[in-house]
Amino acid sequence: GTSGSGGGGGPVVGVDYPRSDTDFWNSYIKYTPESAKELGLELKTTNSQNDVAKLTANVQTFISQGVKGVAMAPQDTAAIAPALEQLAAKKIPVVTVDTRPDSGDVFMVVRADNRAYGEKACRFLGAKLAGKGKVVMLQGDLASINGRDRTEAFNDCMKANYPGITVLGEATNWDGAVAAQKLQTDLTANPDIKGVYMQSSFALSGTLQVLKQKDLLVAPSDPKHVFIVSNDGIPEELKNIAEGHVDATVSQPADLYAKYALQYLKAAINGESFKPGKTDHDSTIVQVRDGLLEDQLSAPLVTSDGGTYDGVPSLKHDDKSLWGNKLQ
């Protein structure tokens, strides 16, 4: 490999980026080499462009290149099993980021709990709407495990805690234009919609524009206000929260993903091991099944005031610990 090498001399690790067309993953891509440098790891990177077949090929390339550990973020959690077996056969430790493989062993899963995203969004909207009204959920892609986790958790939480709220779920294929189109149709058919949960920031601008066109982009104090909860925590969301256009977001820890993925890899190469329990970085390692540990990083709810909503604490939008506030 020519490019992508950081801090020479250390063990070589391979990192596969899942995609490069979302703000969130691009932040991850940006943080990874920085963390590698700090940890003294030499880095080989590939990009599987959201295609598990490509990921499998990339893993083989890593093996050919003789890496000592692999970090990956398989967006298809079932199909990755054969690749994991190959790596296991070569005794190459693996850390998965963001998703947990359905089968196969990995050294550590570093992820935020996607079900918790949906749950937090649900609690926030439930509290703001006082348990009644209609909300639109702009889902991602049905084929995405993370999207499905958020959808199910949001639906389950609504059903259990706020039976008075009707959820209109719309599949959007992670496409902003599709999201805007569906939201617009829903608002036409149901002018009394009071909340929107977008499962990713891809739909952010489109949603705001649709509301603006319908004259619904008004201050939270106005009875016409539609409450918006976003997901990801990119800088633009934080800025919109500050401006009062967006009410909350769930901040995915892009920086922590990069940092801890590489840290665990290094530990694995050094022969360290971990046990379930609290960690030193405000998170918990849980054993999700036999031989599979998962470091569940905290994914805070971010609001304009940092208040607590139906039991869910939140951070204020300008909190320095948020990765979205740390970029440049």
Added chain:
Amino acid sequence: MTDTQTAVTTAAPAPTSRKIAIARLRDLALIPAIIVIAIVGQLVSPVFLRGDNLVNVLQTMSEIAILVLAQTLVLIVKKMDLSLESTVGLAPGVAAWLTVPVGAGHGLGLLPGGWSVPITLAVGVVIGVINALFIIRFGLNGFIVTLGMLIVLRGILTGISGGQTFFRLPASMLYLGTTQWLGMPASVWLCLILFAAGIVVLGFTSFGRSLYAIGGNVDAAKAAGIRTDRVLWIVIVTASLLAALSGLLLSGRLASVASAQGNGYIFTVFAAAVIGGISLNGGKGTMFGAFTGILLLFLIQNVLTLAGVPAQWIGALNGTIILIALALSRVTGGKAQE
């Protein structure tokens, strides 16, 4: 003489008027399907036929409809332009990159915001010129060239944006995508006006007819005195320019340029054009037909959304309805398709 004719006419009973009718009705082939969808839609939800819902449909389809218009021009002259979909992203993307200030919007902030619209359109023209150079000047296959361009342009957008979304676009970029003229979104007006212009140009001007001649038989067109290369240049560059305009409207409406903007559109564009009666073999089809094609697709989408079909079955239903609409339109349209 007359004898012979009579004899023949008796043998094969007067099909002429039917043939003419079929040739003419071909444009209207999708109308029955659209009517059926409208009726179903109204049954599904009383919202469907309400003015604001129809305006919604028109607004959400306006950008892609302009792409359909562009592709229709290209298809009629028997070319293809796959790169239109990436022009939709790259043209406004470059403008945003240059004009959006450094910071959250991810731009370079090199130029003032007023430049954004001219830059968008200029990028469209440049892409068109490159395509035309390859295809007309160097005689390379249009499918291959524009496929290559599609990948390159998409890649450039990912490159300059670093895969991130450009936000905080200058006001001039937002104008067309957000403003209302006489109570309807400007993009709807623009789309309708462009289609009306397309219908007039293709149907009632010598330039428009020359597209059909070129698509039908380029040698015959040349023989009839048409400057074929010039017309092809105009068509290819215009198509890219329209794609840039479409991208401008989309960016305006969404107030951002995602690095994946336009990805996958070309599929819908081809589907709409072909369903609307535009032949991939050139020289056939009308602008009105193309319009009914894209309208049908978006009406189906709208009805499915209003009906609240479970997300996982939307795809299958959508496809089935499209297939049925096609079968229906071909029953009305008559004969076998090549």
Added chain:
Amino acid sequence: MTDTQTAVTTAAPAPTSRKIAIARLRDLALIPAIIVIAIVGQLVSPVFLRGDNLVNVLQTMSEIAILVLAQTLVLIVKKMDLSLESTVGLAPGVAAWLTVPVGAGHGLGLLPGGWSVPITLAVGVVIGVINALFIIRFGLNGFIVTLGMLIVLRGILTGISGGQTFFRLPASMLYLGTTQWLGMPASVWLCLILFAAGIVVLGFTSFGRSLYAIGGNVDAAKAAGIRTDRVLWIVIVTASLLAALSGLLLSGRLASVASAQGNGYIFTVFAAAVIGGISLNGGKGTMFGAFTGILLLFLIQNVLTLAGVPAQWIGALNGTIILIALALSRVTGGKAQE
């Protein structure tokens, strides 16, 4: 008679032998590009030319290469089958749905695992028959029909899977995608054997020749006693069957069937076929050319991966290299393309 011949030969010195040579060399048009890529690859990383890396490339491309093979057959008879990409997902998807036990694998567990392979292939055949019925029997346009089918089939897979991935597949489904024969993955062997068979059938059998005749001039083929409809049926059904096989290999290799399996493949498939010299206008191109097309695309990908090109610039580089390879191949190949 003889006089005339001599005269002409003098007037036009040996033109034809060159023409023939060019026609033959067209198959090899991509070889120079492949060699250049190989050299660049070796310079970029010493891993590139190592046996295991090349086997990797072959293995990763094997499933899509089989699709290219299928599409090549269809293109040569002047049809198109867009629905191949969704057959890749649906065929093994249905098999998994029926055979995977209820529970974690998301199946219904209605049938024992041994049924999965026959079901996969049967679904392929059924899809092929439906396509053929629409296209050949009812005379509908193949592009439209298979586009509709593409959407329907993809939708059905989303529907039955609820958007989730089937896993814990029965062992028989995994076999072909995972086993090794003589130290090479079975899917590589299968792919190579199928291509070898394709080269032989297209180049050296009367059945293969009839494909070219039909694609070149279907009326002439009919007048020469070729049972054109029968041949078309065989081609369309075979293509779907091959797509199902390709899906089986892919599911086996990934030990799962994602509900998006195959999505977006058709683009690569067309690119490979067209770059490999298969004409969209039918009757032209060889299986070997198609193979070099898909090989080139995957080698480029592999080199870019080995080179560790920054993720956001991979797309642009990939496209540029493809465009250059095309230009290169057309310089070697000679003349303008229609």
Added chain:
Amino acid sequence: MVAAPPVVEATGVTKRYGSTVALHDAAITIEQGQTHALVGRNGAGKSTLVSVLTGLQAPDEGTITFGGEPAPRLTDRDAWRQRVACVYQKSTILPELTVAENLFLNRHDHGRSGLISWRTVRTKARELLDTWSVDVDVRLPAGELDVEQRQFVEIARALSFGARFIILDEPTAQLDAAAIARLFSRITELQRQGVTFLFISHHLQEVYEICDVVTVFRDARHVLTAAVDSLPRADLVAAMTGEAATETGTGRRTPAEHAAPVLEMTDAALPGAYEDVSFQVRAGEIVGLAGAASSGRIEIAETIAGLRAPATGSLEIAGTRPRPGSVPAALRAGVGFVPQDRHHQGYVAQMSIADNGTLTIPDRLGRAGFIDGRRRDGFARDMIGKLAIKTPGPELPVSGLSGGNQQKVVMARALANNPKLLVLINPTAGVDVRSKEFLLGKVEEVAESGAGVVIASDELDDLRLCDRVLVVFGGRVVAEMPRGWHDHRLVAAMEGVELDD
């Protein structure tokens, strides 16, 4: 008159296609008011000259002048169209557009709004076609027209520009006798008005009928220019072929009276095409099916070849009854077939001569569906030798052959399976004089060797070698003429007129 510069003068014109030299230092001078014939064998460069003279192609070398002025720039299409109008050999009809639009393409009438006034275009088109007595609805897509109607649309369009110089490249190849007569009377009329013509045809009698001067091209070069009156037909043919004219020996063969029939068609009918057709062809016999355009003769021939299934009636070929409407069955029964239009049904242009020639006999090229390339090429070489096809080898794509040689390939395929019955439709259309004699000679040879032959054609030259000619009119066989008929009687019968002299 003498002082006026020539309408067009081309000197030293050379045109190459790749390494093919289509024109080599060729020249032609066409004087005011002349009707100038251009003849030559297939591939002599005639059509290439036409494309140079009409500004479709730039010559590689040489100059063109119109009335003494240099030719306009290639891109200035309007200037070219003012100087010269042309009926090209290749159809320039756009099948998707209406007849009216085809006639007025790129010179539509514009209304006051600046938009095309389709009503005016249609009216004008109607008027234009009326003057040619072509009875088609101008709103019809041109693709729905038959070959002859299309040709008339081309001719009517070319002559309607009001150009004073008109080029006609094989305008008569697709027309029947009556239509040719109509065309010639119009040409004569325009000649009287002083219009200049360049006329290309493979029918030498047409040259003698309407032309003043003839230029002969051979192998891309100018060979001679002479007044038509001063050049006997034999000399003309000699100039075209470069060898002394030899009359092919006809008048040999008398078919055995009692030879077994190889074709028996009984009470066959196909609604819309023909009805009540019954006839026999014996081994060794050549039977003509004569008739005007759309008389039904072609459909009858196509029925025998299995391209169409008759609605009623029966068909027996060499003692078997092939499944109606199945070409493979007809082939198995022993039919060899030359279809109506070689471009349309005759060959697959991008396939090689060898493949095209052996398309009907895959089972003889190897076992189990495989094709033995050497055996195929052997077959093909044999054909190339027997039919004197002008080609460097059997691997050449048929698209690289001249028209006459393409027709020979089609004939070769018909002969490939040693047919018991040969069915030929317009077998010599567009083929030059010498190739025509040669092809017809081959047909006689085949008949002599014991096969029956059916020739459906309106070319008197083709019909002349028939033992008897069945005249088809309005879908029925209305007359049978034994060998030795008079041209005018046959023509009259084909037109449906009874001559009683």
